[in-house]
Amino acid sequence: MPNLQGIRRRIASVKSTQKITKAMKMVAAAKLRRAQEALLNTRPYAYHMRELANGLVAHIDPTDHPLLHKGAGDKIALLVVSSDRGLCGGYNANIVNETLRLLQEQFPGKAVEITIVGRKGNDVLRRRRCTIRSAHIGIYDRYTINSATSVIDPLVDQFISGQVSEVFCLYNEFKSAISQKITLEQLLPYTPEDSGKLGSSFFVFEPSAEEIVSALLRDNLHAQMHRIFHEAMASEQGARMAAMDSATNNAADVIVRLTLKYNRVRQDAITREMVEIVSGAEAL
Numbered sequence: 001m002p003n004l005q006g007i008r009r010r011i012a013s014v015k016s017t018q019k020i021t022k023a024m025k026m027v028a029a030a031k032l033r034r035a036q037e038a039l040l041n042t043r044p045y046a047y048h049m050r051e052l053a054n055g056l057v058a059h060i061d062p063t064d065h066p067l068l069h070k071g072a073g074d075k076i077a078l079l080v081v082s083s084d085r086g087l088c089g090g091y092n093a094n095i096v097n098e099t100l101r102l103l104q105e106q107f108p109g110k111a112v113e114i115t116i117v118g119r120k121g122n123d124v125l126r127r128r129r130c131t132i133r134s135a136h137i138g139i140y141d142r143y144t145i146n147s148a149t150s151v152i153d154p155l156v157d158q159f160i161s162g163q164v165s166e167v168f169c170l171y172n173e174f175k176s177a178i179s180q181k182i183t184l185e186q187l188l189p190y191t192p193e194d195s196g197k198l199g200s201s202f203f204v205f206e207p208s209a210e211e212i213v214s215a216l217l218r219d220n221l222h223a224q225m226h227r228i229f230h231e232a233m234a235s236e237q238g239a240r241m242a243a244m245d246s247a248t249n250n251a252a253d254v255i256v257r258l259t260l261k262y263n264r265v266r267q268d269a270i271t272r273e274m275v276e277i278v279s280g281a282e283a284l
Contacts, residue, residue, distance in 0.1 A: 004269070007258055007262045011258045011259065018251035018252065021244045021251060022244070028238075028244060029237075031237045039233075046227035050193075050224065053192065053213075055203075056209070056216060057192045058192065066160050067217050069189050070165050071159055071165040071166070073162070075111045075164045076107055076110055076165065077112075077115060077155050077158060078112050078113070079168065080115070080171075081117045081121075081169065081171035082116065083120055084137065085120070087244070088239040088240035091180070091239035095172060096128075098170060102170070112130075112131065114133060115134050115136075116136070117229075118137070118140075119137050122137065143229065149225070152187070153218075167187045167188035168186050170184050170185075171228050171231060172231065180239060190221075
């Protein structure tokens with residue numbers, strides 16, 4: 001028969017865990033609100049930079065600029081954005097599993113060098129014996145636009161020098177507090193989308209279209225990388241808040257079940273004692 005004292009200890013332990021998960025949920029909710037505000041401020045600038053780049057690229061020959069056409073060889077650079085901390089549900093597991101799927105299905109037979117952001121993704125992918133070219137750990141602690149620049153600039157230099165032929169980025173796009181979408185975005189070579197009004201406008205370039213587009217394309221990559229990091233930070237906090245909410249609810253269910261079990265065991269013990277007392281009285 002279960003020990004009453006042991007059940008009481010388990011109930012107290014689960015209640016302590018529930019307090020921790022509830023506090024972590026509140027912290028994640030506060031961080032999510034700040035991350036979401038930063039993302040909403042970042043997205044318009046990044047989208048306008050993309051539109052501007054699309055419009056200006058239409059005025060030059062793609063073969064004249066190294067960032068506009070695929071490089072030689074078949075080596076691919078894959079930038080994977082994970083998190084430094086856990087306790088965020090399947091956030092990191094999903095991004096790692098998608099990375100492994102891409103290596104097997106989308107890039108079979110190609111040399112893929114991974115640049116990983118985040119401690120969790122780095123630990124798992126190294127155990128899977130993936131080719132890790134560089135890792136950026138702790139980038140979220142004091143994040144600035146320079147952090148995004150330091151990640152994307154080496155990849156741009158590798159692409160221009162011909163070390164890699166394509167550059168992709170895999171990250172979680174923020175949809176809502178409970179929904180994140182894993183997105184694979186091609187960063188290089190830059191493929192302009194429909195430029196709309198900008199594509200049909202007339203531009204006068206000084207000093208030259210090539211120099212302006214060259215600077216603009218790199219600035220556009222900085223802006224997109226800045227947006228991607230904000231997408232990842234908001235997605236991480238949303239996933240953590242949902243995970244802690246689920247853990248808190250699960251702890252409440254466990255407490256209810258343990259309480260019922262405790263009451264049954266206690267009732268059985270009382271009934272057994274009463275039977276023993278009655279039997280002893282009858283024997284006397």
